[in-house]
Structure formats: C-alpha cells, structure tokens
Amino acid sequence: MAPNDPTPTADNDHPATKTTTKSRFAEARAWWNEAWDEDGVLYRLWEDLRRAPDAGWHGMANWIKAVSAVVVFSFVVLLFNGAVDVLLAAVHHILTAVPNVxxxxxxxxxxxxxxxxxxxxxxxxxxxxxxxxxxxxxxxxxxxxxxxxxxxxxxxxxxxxxxxxxxxxxxxxxxxxxxxxxxxxxxxxxxxxxxxxxxxxxLRGLNLRPRVFTTIHTGAPQVTVQPQIHIPAQPDNGPGPDNVRQINR
Structure with missing residues (x-):
C-alpha cells in the first residue's frame, strides 16, 4: 500500500549532489593542471621565484619585491615596537632613580x-x-x-x-x-x-653678521656681424661678361 504522504523522498536528491561535487572537483583539478602549464599562473610564479636569486633585486619580479618589502617592513615595525618599550622602561627607571627634590x-x-x-x-x-x-x-x-x-x-x-x-x-x-x-x-x-x-x-661658530651675496650680471654677449661678399676670381683669357658696355664709345 502506497503511503498517503505526497512529499517525495529525500533520496532523490543524492544523485544530483554527487554529480555537482564531482563536477566541481573536476573543474578544480582542470584549473590546477592548467595553472601549472607552461603559460599558467602558478608556473610563472614559480619561475619568478626560481630566477630571483640569480636575477638580483633589480631583475626579480615586481610582486616578489612588494612581498619582500611588506615582510621586511612588518619585521622592522615589530622590532621598533619592542625597542620602544624597552627604551621607555629604561628611561623611566633612570628618571625615577634620582633623589626626590x-x-x-x-x-x-x-x-x-x-x-x-x-x-x-x-x-x-x-x-x-x-x-x-x-x-x-x-x-x-x-x-x-x-x-x-x-x-x-x-x-x-x-x-x-x-x-x-x-x-x-x-x-x-x-x-x-x-x-x-x-x-x-x-x-x-x-x-x-x-x-x-x-x-x-x-653656540660655537654662530655669526650674527648678515651674509651679503653679490651677483654680477654680464648681460648678453656682444655679437658683431660683418657682411662680406666674395666674388670668385675670373680667368684671364676667358670671355668677359656680356653685360659690360664701354662708356663714350
């Protein structure tokens, strides 16, 4: 006898869930394999890390420089924070060690x-x-x-x-x-x-006398222009110019 409850059983949802999980796992594995290909993202990052020791600071990738700078800055801040606490404690002990006035x-x-x-x-x-x-x-x-x-x-x-x-x-x-x-x-x-x-x-070396700075302006340089006309020498036996006319002849 069939049950009177019209609600379908929850077992019908299990195949779809398993299929979705497998498809997501397959997509993640495909992305992982693609990322480690020759032109993949992870492959390029690994190559940058592998070449960094030989390339030096100027030749390494910019993202390695940025990560290194952040790490060094964080380390310096931590050291400075600890040093400031120690210094303030030492100053406090020194100041409180003097006799009361x-x-x-x-x-x-x-x-x-x-x-x-x-x-x-x-x-x-x-x-x-x-x-x-x-x-x-x-x-x-x-x-x-x-x-x-x-x-x-x-x-x-x-x-x-x-x-x-x-x-x-x-x-x-x-x-x-x-x-x-x-x-x-x-x-x-x-x-x-x-x-x-x-x-x-x-106040060693203090001089109250005002300093006077003198600047000499020479002005623009003088340029002399002398126009000259150079006439090439004419051959002695050659024909004379045809526009020369004798006067009173």
Whole structure:
C-alpha cells in the first residue's frame, strides 16, 4: 500500500549532489593542471621565484619585491615596537632613580649652588599636581641642558641652539624668581655669566653678521656681424661678361 504522504523522498536528491561535487572537483583539478602549464599562473610564479636569486633585486619580479618589502617592513615595525618599550622602561627607571627634590634643598655647594638650588626649589614648588614627580622634572631639566650643550657644539644645528637659548633664559628666570630679594641681583648676574660662558661652546661658530651675496650680471654677449661678399676670381683669357658696355664709345 502506497503511503498517503505526497512529499517525495529525500533520496532523490543524492544523485544530483554527487554529480555537482564531482563536477566541481573536476573543474578544480582542470584549473590546477592548467595553472601549472607552461603559460599558467602558478608556473610563472614559480619561475619568478626560481630566477630571483640569480636575477638580483633589480631583475626579480615586481610582486616578489612588494612581498619582500611588506615582510621586511612588518619585521622592522615589530622590532621598533619592542625597542620602544624597552627604551621607555629604561628611561623611566633612570628618571625615577634620582633623589626626590624638596623645596629649599641645599644639596649643591659653591658657585653652582647659587644657580642650582633656586632652580631645584622652583621646579619642586611648581610641580605639584603633575603626573610625574619633581625629581623627574629636575632630571629632564638637566638632561635637556646637557644635550643641547653637547649637540650644539658638535652639530651646530639652529634647532639645538634655539633649545639651548630657551633653556638658559628659563633657568635665569627661575633664579630671579626664587632667590630672595636681598641677593636676587647678584644671583641672577652669576647665572647670566655662567650661561654666557657655556654658550661659547653651545653656540660655537654662530655669526650674527648678515651674509651679503653679490651677483654680477654680464648681460648678453656682444655679437658683431660683418657682411662680406666674395666674388670668385675670373680667368684671364676667358670671355668677359656680356653685360659690360664701354662708356663714350
């Protein structure tokens, strides 16, 4: 007895599915064989790779150059990222290793104390609320001055010289602000003299005299034209010209 369910069984779909799978597999295999033919895509790529060592950088295929450049760039970025993390960690340890700076600390002695102690006190008093400590600010201050002094002496760069000038003016202003009023003038004068003395090294070769460039215009060259008419020599015994007429004859 036949079932009353009019829906066909699902087994009727299996042959079509198997046929589709076989046809797709056959198409993929045909493409693979065609790609490895003499003019196929994979064959050309393999030939480019095989010839690359002998061809060198200028002779290799452009797609190999592009892939190599991307790989090298990614490797450099990874190394740079790791190096930056290590460098920042080292700088953080160096900056936090210095002793804490307190207002009114008189750790320096001699003439240097006249300049250094007011700077330390000023930075400590005005670093409250910053995400870094006053000792870190003072260390950055010292590193900036030392770097601009040495780099200005070696490179003679205008940017480094400008940094040195700004650093010196800011230090002089700190000394003037923090030093007590009774000795403010003398301390500021000592700071100015010390900064100008060290500026002979940081500003080495600086010349404030403006440069004058003189250009001499010679103008267009004079050309003299002398027209000349060259008449070829006539033979002595040859016939004369037929347009010559004697006068009064």
């Amino acid at each position: 307190q207002v009114g600390d008189n750790t320096s002695t001699g003439v240097w104390a006249t300049i250094d102690n007011p700077v330390r006190s000023y930075l400590a008093a005005h670093s409250v609320g910053l995400p870094i400590s006053a000792s870190t600010v003072y260390t950055l201050w010292q590193v900036t001055g030392l770097f601009s002094l040495i780099a200005g002496f070696i490179t003679r760069s205008n940017g480094v010289r400008l940094t040195w000038s700004a650093w010196g003016c800011a230090g002089i202003a700190m000394v003037w602000t923090t030093t007590p009023e009774a000795s403010r003038t003398v301390a500021t004068a000592i700071a100015v003299l010390a900064w100008t003395f060290t500026s002979t090294f940081a």
